[in-house]
Amino acid sequence: xxxxxxxxxxxxxxxxxxxxxxxxxxxxxxxxxxxxxxxxxxxxxxxxxxxxxxxxxxxxxxxxxxxxxxxxxxxxxxxxxxxxxxxxxxxxxxxxxxxxxxxxxxxxxxxxxxxxxxxxxxxxxxxxxxxxxxxxxxxxxxxxxxxxxxxxxxxxxxxxxxxxxxxxxxxxxxxxxxxxxxxxxxxxxxxxxxxxxxxxxxxxxxxxxxxxxxxxxxxxxxxxxxxxxxxxxxxxxxxxxxxxxxxxxxxxxxxxxxxxxxxxxxxxxxxxxxxxxxxxxxxxxxxxxxxxxxxxxxxxxxxxxxxxxxxxxxxxx
Amino acid sequence: xxxxxxxxxxxxxxxxxxxxxxxxxxxxxxxxxxxxxxxxxxxxxxxxxxxxxxxxxxxxxxxxxxxxxxxxxxxxxxxxxxxxxxxxxxxxxxxxxxxxxxxxxxxxxxxxxxxxxxxxxxxxxxxxxxxxxxxxxxxxxxxxxxxxxxxxxxxxxxxxxxxxxxxxxxxxxxxxxxxxxxxxxxxxxxxxxxxxxxxxxxxxxxxxxxxxxxxxxxxxxxxxxxxxxxxxxxxxxxxxxxxxxxxxxxxxxxxxxxx
Ligand SMILES: Cc1cc2nc3c(=O)[nH]c(=O)nc-3n(C[C@H](O)[C@H](O)[C@H](O)COP(=O)(O)OP(=O)(O)OC[C@H]3O[C@@H](n4cnc5c(N)ncnc54)[C@H](O)[C@@H]3O)c2cc1C
Ligand SMILES: Nc1ncnc2c1ncn2[C@@H]1O[C@H](COP(=O)(O)O)[C@@H](O)[C@H]1O
Numbered sequence: 001x002x003x004x005x006x007x008x009x010x011x012x013x014x015x016x017x018x019x020x021x022x023x024x025x026x027x028x029x030x031x032x033x034x035x036x037x038x039x040x041x042x043x044x045x046x047x048x049x050x051x052x053x054x055x056x057x058x059x060x061x062x063x064x065x066x067x068x069x070x071x072x073x074x075x076x077x078x079x080x081x082x083x084x085x086x087x088x089x090x091x092x093x094x095x096x097x098x099x100x101x102x103x104x105x106x107x108x109x110x111x112x113x114x115x116x117x118x119x120x121x122x123x124x125x126x127x128x129x130x131x132x133x134x135x136x137x138x139x140x141x142x143x144x145x146x147x148x149x150x151x152x153x154x155x156x157x158x159x160x161x162x163x164x165x166x167x168x169x170x171x172x173x174x175x176x177x178x179x180x181x182x183x184x185x186x187x188x189x190x191x192x193x194x195x196x197x198x199x200x201x202x203x204x205x206x207x208x209x210x211x212x213x214x215x216x217x218x219x220x221x222x223x224x225x226x227x228x229x230x231x232x233x234x235x236x237x238x239x240x241x242x243x244x245x246x247x248x249x250x251x252x253x254x255x256x257x258x259x260x261x262x263x264x265x266x267x268x269x270x271x272x273x274x275x276x277x278x279x280x281x282x283x284x285x286x287x288x289x290x291x292x293x294x295x296x297x298x299x300x301x302x303x304x305x306x307x308x309x310x311x312x313x314x315x316x317x
Numbered sequence: 318x319x320x321x322x323x324x325x326x327x328x329x330x331x332x333x334x335x336x337x338x339x340x341x342x343x344x345x346x347x348x349x350x351x352x353x354x355x356x357x358x359x360x361x362x363x364x365x366x367x368x369x370x371x372x373x374x375x376x377x378x379x380x381x382x383x384x385x386x387x388x389x390x391x392x393x394x395x396x397x398x399x400x401x402x403x404x405x406x407x408x409x410x411x412x413x414x415x416x417x418x419x420x421x422x423x424x425x426x427x428x429x430x431x432x433x434x435x436x437x438x439x440x441x442x443x444x445x446x447x448x449x450x451x452x453x454x455x456x457x458x459x460x461x462x463x464x465x466x467x468x469x470x471x472x473x474x475x476x477x478x479x480x481x482x483x484x485x486x487x488x489x490x491x492x493x494x495x496x497x498x499x500x501x502x503x504x505x506x507x508x509x510x511x512x513x514x515x516x517x518x519x520x521x522x523x524x525x526x527x528x529x530x531x532x533x534x535x536x537x538x539x540x541x542x543x544x545x546x547x548x549x550x551x552x553x554x555x556x557x558x559x560x561x562x563x564x565x566x567x568x569x570x571x572x573x574x575x576x
Contacts, residue, residue, distance in 0.1 A: 101451065186479065242479055247354075
C-alpha cells in the first residue's frame with residue numbers, strides 16, 4: 001500500500017487532536033506515516049504510534065523552530081522525494097496551510113486546502129462560500145498536498161509498527177530567511193483549543209466589558225467548551241485577539257456553537273457557519289445571527305446565560 | 318522603501334456567489350465585485366510606511382479587465398502607480414499557478430517589500446505570501462498584526478494561536494497583514510481625481526514572460542471534479558425569553574443529545 005505522509009501538529013511534544021484525526025483518515029487512504037518536527041518531536045512521536053502510524057519520521061533540527069515555516073516544508077519535500085508518498089496530509093491551520101503552500105512549490109505539486117473529507121481516490125471535499133457549495137477537487141500534478149480541517153474525522157486508535165526513523169534535510173539560505181526572534185504567549189491556557197474544540201461559546205459586543213466575559217467563560221466551562229469572541233469584543237480589548245472567530249480570526253466547525261450577544265455580521269459568520277448546531281442568544285429579534293441559528297433565544301444574556309450555566313450544571317449533576 | 322501591494326478583486330461577500338456550471342470556476346462575471354477587504358489594510362500599511370520613510374507604492378493585480386476598478390480604488394487611496402496582469406489565458410488559474418504568474422511580474426519590479434492581505438474572501442486559502450516567498454526565495458513574514466521596517470530590516474508581530482511571534486528578516490521581503498494592523502483610509506475626492514491620471518501598466522502573458530502552459534484552467538495542478546449547491550442553512554426555532562430562556566436552551570441541547 002502506498003505511503004501517506006501526515007504532518008503532526010504538536011506543542012512541544014504534545015500532539016494536537018487534529019494530528020490523530022489525520023492519522024485516522026490516512027489509514028483509509030493507504031499506509032500512514034507520521035512526520036514529527038521540531039522541539040519535542042521525539043516525545044510527540046511516542047504518542048502518535050497509537051493511531052496506526054507504520055513509520056514515524058522525526059527531525060529535531062533547531063532550524064525548524066528558529067525560522068518561520070520554510071524549514072518544515074523543506075523536511076517534507078525531502079521526504080516526498082525519498083519516499084514517494086501517494087499524498088501528504090497537513091492540518092488546515094494558518095501555519096499548516098503555509099507549510100503546504102511552500103511544499104507544493106518545492107515539489108511541483110498541486111495544493112488543496114480546507115478539505116473536510118478525502119476519498120481513497122484522493123478526491124478532497126471542500127465547503128466554500130460559507131458552506132453553501134460542496135466541491136470535490138483533485139490534484140492533477142505531482143504529489144497531492146492536502147490540508148484537512150480539524151474536526152473532519154473522528155480519531156480512533158489502531159495498531160501500527162510505529163518505527164521511528166530520524167531523517168535529515170538540508171536547509172537553503174532561503175529556508176532560513178525569516179528568523180523567529182521571540183514567541184509571546186498571551187492567551188490563558190486551561191480550556192480546549194478554539195480550532196479543535198467540539199463546543200465553542202463566543203461572546204460579542206453585547207457582553208459589554210471584559211469583566212462580563214466571566215459569564216461567557218462560566219458557560220463554556222460548564223460545557224467543556226472553548227471561548228471565542230467577535231471582532232467587536234477583541235477590538236475593544238475585552239478578550240484576546242487569538243480568540244477571534246471569523247473571516248480574519250479562527251475558522252471553527254464544532255458540534256455546537258453558542259453565540260452570546262453577537263449580531264452575526266458576514267465576517268463573523270465566515271468563521272462559524274459550518275458548525276453542526278448553532279445556538280444564539282441576543283436581545284434583538286432582528287439580529288441576523290438568528291437566520292442561521294438552529295435554536296435562537298431572544299432575551300437578555302445577563303439573565304439567560306447564568307440560568308443556562310446553572311441548568312447544565314444540574315443536568316450534568 | 319519601494320513597496321508592491323498585491324490587491325485582488327473578489328466577489329462581494331454579501332452577494333450570492335456561485336461556481337460556473339460549465340468550467341466549475343468562480344463565476345466572476347455575474348456578481349458585484351469589490352477590492353478584497355483585507356487588501357485595503359495592505360494598501361494602508363504600505364502608504365503609512367511610505368509616508369514615514371519615502372519611496373513608491375505600486376499596486377499589482379492579476380485579474381480580468383474589470384479588475385481595473387479595484388486598481389483605481391487603490392490608486393485613489395494614495396498608491397503611486399499600478400501593474401495589471403490580465404490575459405484570457407490566465408482564467409481558471411489556481412493558487413499555485415497564480416503565484417507563478419505574480420512571481421514573474423515581481424521579478425521585473427524593484428521592491429523592498431511586497432505586502433499582501435492575509436486571505437482573499439473568495440478562495441480563503443491564505444497561502445499567497447508563502448507561495449511567493451517560496452517562488453522568489455525572499456523571506457516570508459506572514460500574518461502580521463504589526464510591521465516595523467527600518468534600514469534593511471523588517472520586523473513583524475505574527476499572530477499565533479496563543480499569542481504572537483516576533484519575526485525578523487532582511488529586505489526585500491514578502492509580508493501579509495491581518496486586519497488588526499491599521500484602519501484603512503477612505504479615498505478623498507482629490508485622491509479619486511488624481512487616480513485617473515496615475516500610471517497603469519497592463520501586461521499580457523507575453524509581456525511578463527509567462528509561459529502559457531504554466532497557467533490557466535487546462536493545466537491547473539488542482540481541479541474541481543464536481544460541485545453541488547447546498548440548500549441554505551434554515552433558521553431553526555426562535556423563542557422569546559419568558560424567564561425560563563436558559564432552561565429552554567438546555568432542553569434543546571438535551572434533545573440534540575449535546576448535554
Ligand atoms: C476586514 C474585516 C474583517 C473582519 N473580520 C471579523 C472577524 O474575523 N470576526 C468577527 O467577528 N468580525 C469581523 N469583522 C467585524 C464584523 O463586521 C462586525 O463588526 C463584528 O462581527 C460585530 O461584532 P458583534 O456581533 O459582537 O457586535 P455587534 O454587531 O455590535 O452586535 C452586538 C449584538 O449584541 C446584542 N446585545 C447587546 N446587548 C445584549 C444583551 N444584554 N443580551 C443579549 N444580546 C445583547 C445586540 O442586539 C447585537 O445584536 C470584520 C470586519 C472587517 C471590515
Ligand atoms: N490574483 C491576485 N492578484 C493580486 N493579488 C492577489 C491575487 N490573488 C491573491 N492575491 C493576494 O494574496 C492575498 C491572499 O490570497 P489567498 O492566498 O488567495 O487567500 C490576497 O489578500 C491578495 O493580497
